[in-house]
Amino acid sequence: MLKQFLVVVILMLSGFCAQAQTQDTVVRKPADTVIIAPPKKVNDAGQRFVPKVKKDKEYHPDTTHIPSLAVKRSLIIPGWGQLYNKKGAWWKIPAIYGGLGALGYSIVDSQRGYKKFLAFYNIKNLGRVPLPTDREYEAYQKYKAEYAIYAGQSTTYFTEIVSNYQRNFQISILGVVAVWGIQAVEAYVEAKFISSFSVDNDLSIKVSPGFINQQPTYAMLTSTDAYIPGIKITFTLK
Template identity: 35%
Template structure:
């Protein structure tokens, strides 16, 4: 009788241990599945964020070009254009500095010559005139003054146009960055014949990058 009780007790003990072990395995499996799902969700989210981050936005290139010349080209990864941009902007900048300096000199020379020709001449500033302008007549100095002032104003206009040109360049190439130029885009021209009018013609077949749709034919 004692042996039978011992056997029953051992059997219950084994059953309990096996049940607890099975429950522990189920819990570990569930936790593993949850971790796997969480990991997949994290990977999926990170992949989506990475794809969103890689998207090229033309508005960013435009705004950056307005702020700093060449910054939009750097956003488009066209680094070779940056020296070209600054070279184009440097031309009207140098022209502005030169013409502005010459305008100040010719303006001062004109005013000094004008004072020297008054009924009561004032030659105080005459000796301060630039040596290259001292031997010219007052009409010639006036013409040079007007020409340098005009060229100075034109250099400002050319600088603004050059700035706008580099903004337009960054904007256009930012839009073309997302333009599809893969092999799936095709356009073919083939001869056709119209049986109703009995006249030949040409057919234009355009294949867009959409495998679900058939090529569209335009005649």
Template identity: 35%
Template sequence: MAQEEGPVSVFEPDSLSAEPPQNVKNPKKAVLLSLIVPGAGQVYNEKVWKLPLLYGGVATAVYFLEFNNRRYQEFLVALEIVREGTEPSPFPNLNEDGIIRNVNYWRRNRDAMYMVFGAIYALGAVDAFVDAHLSSFDVSDDLSIKLEPSVQPTLASNSAVGLAIKINF
């Protein structure tokens, strides 16, 4: 049996190419940059306007961290002086218990500022990650959602009233 030869068809490729958008950012790179240098992920994502917010938060956290640590060290030295009893107390209005309470208070505040600093640092990395993911998100005017009243016929020849959601994209 001989095989029949039929017409050969050639398909032309689609004229539209499925190229990704040009401004797609790599989220892993954005996070890595932001973890190495705070704010570098925002620069990579071309959101430079966020830098003053990030560095303002970091500077504020560092200032209060240093302030609380200085007060903690001051009361810690005062506690050592009071326990030795060789010199007059730098805080004559406070007894040993009052100084211990102040040592604990300023240590807690200092430790809390370490957590705030870490949270601001992590927030910068998370922001860079999310911003890189959303860099190719379409926010053109073609996206819309409408909520309209709707009347639907039912089988019992009654009408049902409701809301219709129309999404255009």
């Protein structure tokens, strides 16, 4: 009897424990999410605010600017092409004429010195004071006071000075030609690539940071810096 009672009690306890461990699972539905739109901006008159669309500025080449005309004007009159281009002419024209003026003075001074010392050389080579019947007499009368200063010099001395003046004269002539040609070329470049050329909306440029992938070398096999920082420039033609 006692054994049967114990069995019944054990069975009741087992059923009670099993019922206590089982719980109802309630799945809660998430609450509905309501998105509230921000209020529309209105002006004082009660109308809706609409931002203005900014139109990009368009650039077009100056087709009326002729590079060949700038060159022709510069070849005729130095600085005329720069004045035609109108960009930077305020300092280019004085610089051109300053260089031509210095070279022109050098030409005149070299020619004057060449003639004077050539006369000194002829008088010295004559070996005496020129007579009225001599070819050197007129030059001697003209440079008599100055020749007295150099009378003690040798003919070699006068030869070297004459050669120096002749060389300076030739270099000055070449300098004038060079300045004349350079200012004509400058006028053409100014008219061709600056005044008659511009970038319009069909060309865009983008600059962004990036990385450069280096080729693997022995030093890089032992280093983790396989990429180096750089700048990426992208041109796009629409």
